[in-house]
Amino acid sequence: MDQRGQARLDEFLGALLFAGMILALYMAFLQAPREKTMGDLQRIFYFHVSSGITGLTAFAVNFAASVMYLVRRNRWWDHVALSSAELGVMFLSIVLVTGPIWAKPVWFVWWTWSPRLTSSLVLWMLYVAYLLVRNYVLDPDRRALVSAVFGIVAFVDAPIVWFSIRWWRDIHPAPMLETGGLSPSMRPAFYTCWAVFQILFIYLLRRRFFLEASRQEVEWLQRRADMVS
């Protein structure tokens, strides 16, 4: 796609995102029914779970891009890997901040070391570590290789983390999607929020990708300019 096509797509995605976000807020706050026991507090759920799923999607994208980089050795995949890891950390930060805010009035504690909370926190730390690794390797080729290796290690680690602490007492509500326990009247709102977060992810991923691509191009130009002068 040429540059104008990309800009067009960006505009389209931006407009879609804007409309979608308003719709998502409407669905989460007004359309969805009031939950019986938790009341309006349950409305945190729609954005909390949507960003959780989006964060996991981002880490899966990071894993795929890391593998592809090792196979193809194309910088394009490294940009995707970096962008998705950063976004995954951002979305998981939303999960980790909204979680305690929901937990305080419902469980009467901010934090509890239940498997789901602990694994989310560890997952967040794994990808912060990934970003740290990237930060401290100076050579671009080496950075891409090493971080691809770390990205693969982190993604393989995630399920093992989950299984190794799963026997701890879990008071987190079971994922409604696995158990099918989400009331049908809440489903439209949830699916809308989920879809809007996926659009948000794609929009931000593209933006972060082009930022990284131009950053590397500018770095290359700088080296050229240094040679000239």
Added chain:
Amino acid sequence: MEKINPMNYLFAAYVAIWIILALYLYSIHSREQSLREEVRRLRDLLEKKSRQ
């Protein structure tokens, strides 16, 4: 214990979401901005070179 209106928590959660999103967008934006400045600097440098 003082009973806090649960609506405050709902409000706080959504405010937090918007703050995190806004901070991230701002960080992307400022990085884009500094890149643009760098491109401008490089272009000026090249023009100066070519005039010499």
Added chain:
Amino acid sequence: MPAKVWTIFRKDLLIELRTKDSLNAMIFFGIVVLVIFNFALEAIRESIRAAVPGVLWVSFAFSGTLGLNRMFAAEKENSCLQGLLMVPVDRGIIYLGKMIAACVFMLLTEAVIFVFSLIFFNLTVWREIPYVVLVCLVGTLGFTAVGALLSAIAANTKMREVLLPLILFPVVLPILVNAVEATAIILNTVDYRQLKLPLTIMTVFTIVFATLAYLLFEYVLED
């Protein structure tokens, strides 16, 4: 292949036995951690036995990180890494040799730290020792399986000593959690059948990451 792994391992072992650079530091640091925990856990002196597994593994992990940090940093300092890379063997072989060396150093350290913990925390163990050895062996293999790979990654960055613990601990968390769990079962319960679950998870972890690191190591050391 085992002969080549043995050669790399023997090289590290000989260097270490001649200089004793990291081993001394590892052991001393482990004991320092024990002493610090002794102050930190002053409040629960009565039930200290319950906290010992956690204290032990924190001390093992910290001193192990110290050793792992030295492993590739020392190779870099004297430009030995280039020499090592010129050896006509698969990079995976280098990884296995390094990993086994790190594992042996850690196990030696753990043995000393364990003896000191018996004294400091007034524990009496006899029957438990074979089980503790088993858990230490599996746990340390898992720890160094990831540790040797990440140590090679960290050695190539500008902040190597600082970076390694930051990236290592989140990844080896399953090992630490299960090793603490298993050690607690050994020291504080009588039903050893419960050991099966943590030992299985640690074994799976070790096999998965040793294989993965064996395959990916060439990318980390590529020049």
